[in-house]
Amino acid sequence: MEIERDKLLAMYRTMRRIRCFEERVRDLSIANEIPGFVHVSIGEEASATGVGAALRLTDRITSTHRGHGHLIAKGGRLDRMMAEIFGRRGGYCKGKGGSMHIADFALGILGANGIVGAGLPIATGSALAAVIQGRDDVTVSFFGDGAANEGAFHESLNLAAIWKLPVVFACENNGFGEFTPAQTVTSVADIAVRAQAYGIPGQIVDGNDVVAVHQAAAEAVARARRGEGPTLIECKTYRWEGHVVGEHAMIGTGQYRERAEIEQWRARCPIARMEKWLTERGLATADVFEAVAGEVRAEVEAAVEFARASESPDPKEVAEDLFV
Amino acid sequence: MEIERDKLLAMYRTMRRIRCFEERVRDLSIANEIPGFVHVSIGEEASATGVGAALRLTDRITSTHRGHGHLIAKGGRLDRMMAEIFGRRGGYCKGKGGSMHIADFALGILGANGIVGAGLPIATGSALAAVIQGRDDVTVSFFGDGAANEGAFHESLNLAAIWKLPVVFACENNGFGEFTPAQTVTSVADIAVRAQAYGIPGQIVDGNDVVAVHQAAAEAVARARRGEGPTLIECKTYRWEGHVVGEHAMIGTGQYRERAEIEQWRARCPIARMEKWLTERGLATADVFEAVAGEVRAEVEAAVEFARASESPDPKEVAEDLFV
Amino acid sequence: MALMTFIQAIQEALIEEMERDPLTFLMGEDVVLAVFGATRGLYERFGPMRVRNTPISEIGFVGAAVGAAMAGARPICEVEFASFFYCAFDQVCNQAAKLRYMSGGQAKIPVTFRAVYGSAGSAAAQHSETVYSQFLNVPGLKLAVPSDPADAKGLLKSAIRDDNPVIVFEHVGLGGLRGEVPEGEHLVALGQAAIKRPGTDITAIAIGAMVSRTLAVAEKLAADGISVEVVDPRTLMPLDEETLLASVAKTSRVIVADEAHLRGSAASEIAAIIAEKGFDLLDAPVKRVASLDVPVPFSPVLEQRAVAREAAIESAIRELLGA
């Protein structure tokens, strides 16, 4: 599948936005300007981006505790995201959700989620709603390697398979669930193998190659849209940062991976890789990348300013938004 | 694997005991002599029996709502089972459990269970206990095709696989979960395929062939005992009777399967089949079968008498047995 | 008025609401043949798209109902025996209940769950539980417990139309209960208690199946000159505290009857509310009538002892009145 240059550049920009946004969130969290804990996906931008670029506005996603990238890839506004992460009234959830619970229903973002695996049944139901409505909207569920050991994974894939629902299960296998290496708690090396248990296609992609991810996702989305049912895609990737920003406040001096491993994966940076790829094909040059980087930085700074300028909710608002 | 004649005859007797016991339970339930609802496994005796015969006293099992056969195959006493089904003090659970909750911890029977799929994590934990204790006892979890769609199935198989626990997952695929045909709600035709999702052996056996079941089970049990981890065995079988005795009180005149289908499976009766097999090999003759049938009938009658003679619990006992 | 059973009333509600809104659909285990009867015939009427037998996967299909509701459909999801909710608690309590609030009011989750609860004779502990109490402490859910056919229909219709998650608990023993149901559009608002029998000596607040039991006791006691006011909250969330307290103001004495185990029951919650907000109205302790704190036993004699029924209601009333 040939991808248009505009789309490629848009994906490049998305990855940059995610990276820049999350670096800023990380630093603001370390600087104690953000309440609660945040999980960033730095190094994993290609999977969110490649999948997100395969979706249209009326398609939907469910996301995870590590969801900023997914949300940005589905069109989430940086300013309202940042304000939510700050816990401000101008945030997507008026400060009630925070980093782990950002949603934008107008964009089909059904929400990040603090419960590992919980998004899969919800995405499956969202796909079912499309069928009931007679629409060809597709829902993508993002989840981690750790979530693939939850019962919710199993029950969702089975349900989606028997009803041929328009849902794509996008697993980001970053090698760890919290501080536990995936291979010590997951009985198969490749999550994609589990597709066989549901008679659906399962595909492994290099999760740091945005083009590969996008091609796989576009195919799976098209299949779903045609009414041919779900696909499981496994993006092999890695998180450069801790499970949670400032994780050593949690686990002390404990180590769960080698520095060298992190360095190896840093060398496979999805952004640098795409730059190389675009350059080699003559689709873009360094000044394009720099321009994008600059624009994105400005956007992120504006988002931070927006968040800082946004008021805290009024305590009275505590009782609002529970019921319709 | 060659099976000794004694063992073969013991298995034959076990199947007969199960059949005779459950026919009696069914009739007593229809006659309203048994409170609550009962699920019988008539037609499925070979799977319980073949697996049970692969176990020793210190091995353990978990069972299901359709558990009489499993319990008898693990050595359960007919009289105390029957008394429990009657809700009497002389029953295994002093009348507190009933048909769906019979247990005999001294025999390693950790209990029938009213919650579909709930036995799998318990069996997995039982296998873990053996490891912790440094014993080579094996645990078998019996469950149905319907249970294989529960999250508990998925999480248990994964856990057992990564820790190489001595547990055998014995799925009795009888084609239905309640009144729903398995193929309409299960994404694969063969549950055994799902073993691939956990990197463990998965084996399909003719669940009406007690010899085949026993061979597969003995192998899986031996493997587990050697510390090589779990196996998933799928016994293809069929239930002749309703989901629950007197199911039409529940579902009215609704039909969910063809008469002809039931007849086809009746023709594959596991007991008749074993008789033929034993006869052909010159291992037993009709008079042996008749003798066993007679003995078993007497045993079941004695169990019924025991149950009838057993007192109802004293209402005061209601508060006992909650805590140690 | 039409005379019908509790189950027929539920069926009418389902049919009317499914005809009213094409985005309403039904899912659950064996809803086609209909284990408890209420959904029987709906598959034939509404077809495979809108009446769906699910796998035995409570996380999966309960969660799918939540997701479908979030995405604009209006699912009615049946969970057979209410104890099976335990298999899907996360989707109900962490997702359905919380997602609207956490999303700052963006999510609209018009899902209705139906489940059968309570003891109906030797179904044993895993099929006899009264589990609504476990949801009381979870903000974001509405809980309805109808006690007769008219309320069953009216509450279920309101639940289906409600844009929030609602669980309707139907006592397993009430299915065949007959009663008059108003013809035509019949809605019962969520959050309105009903005085099922007016009285002056004592208030008996009763939930679900305890209502008809309490009415029977009230009838019996009337012969002894004892006048019992029977109040049915009908929904536990929202709870119509006003009607409850007004009745207590009138009688000064109150029992709360609930089939749940006593500890942590809805009866306890209501008793606590009365002890806090109606303390000055009371002439006597707030007495709870509930089941013993043991799993529901199988044996009929033990179950009879464990589960709160007429006898317990009567003796509690007599005790409070010194009669």
Next chain:
Amino acid sequence: MALMTFIQAIQEALIEEMERDPLTFLMGEDVVLAVFGATRGLYERFGPMRVRNTPISEIGFVGAAVGAAMAGARPICEVEFASFFYCAFDQVCNQAAKLRYMSGGQAKIPVTFRAVYGSAGSAAAQHSETVYSQFLNVPGLKLAVPSDPADAKGLLKSAIRDDNPVIVFEHVGLGGLRGEVPEGEHLVALGQAAIKRPGTDITAIAIGAMVSRTLAVAEKLAADGISVEVVDPRTLMPLDEETLLASVAKTSRVIVADEAHLRGSAASEIAAIIAEKGFDLLDAPVKRVASLDVPVPFSPVLEQRAVAREAAIESAIRELLGA
């Protein structure tokens, strides 16, 4: 006596009990590196057989703990944030709680669950809940909620030795709380409340993290001449009703402070017990201090408003005393 933190006290309890009984073992998500610190170093000390990181599979590993207990081992199972229990409710409520009773007393299920609960600052609704209330209505479970290091150690040790399923709820904010812990064998029996501060004007029954908050309020009010008796039930099941009622008998006024959402809280249960059994002892309504009935919000100002802390305790006491 040794001065140590709540977490250190828990760690001591774990080490002592694991050294005492070789069939005791630890399992849960990331118990090796120890997200909350209590299990840190235990892997190095007891090895991979007895300290096990599990997959993120709450049904699987909670159920495995139940099964291992039934088969003769003595598991200590950590469930990180207590809200994750929702993913494993069936194994806790339908299995661990019921199997002994249903088997007529055959099953012995010596499993201990530990989980962190409560609000500690912008962890939002799915990581801030006080979920012990949801287990109150499930007979067969014991529930402990320590409020200081000594109780944390003593209750946990008793829980581990208990042959029944016990859940120990540790407030996320208490980890660093320092306090004296008796040297040597220190057990706190399950079912014994503690008078944490004697007083005469009013009884304040407080649970978990509400105990230190209530003590702070009591200290402050003492300056105004108000004498508050602070009673900590320490276990919600079994509940030491006697000690609670004895204190009410002394003071005639009572508040119950619980961080849970109000509706269906442990505070409601305790209030209902007092309104039923201690009605004649009371001079004033039983006042509950609990969190608002909304999911715990993320924003610090909203969370501050939603979650019951010192200010709510103080004003409830003043209200009841008209002071």
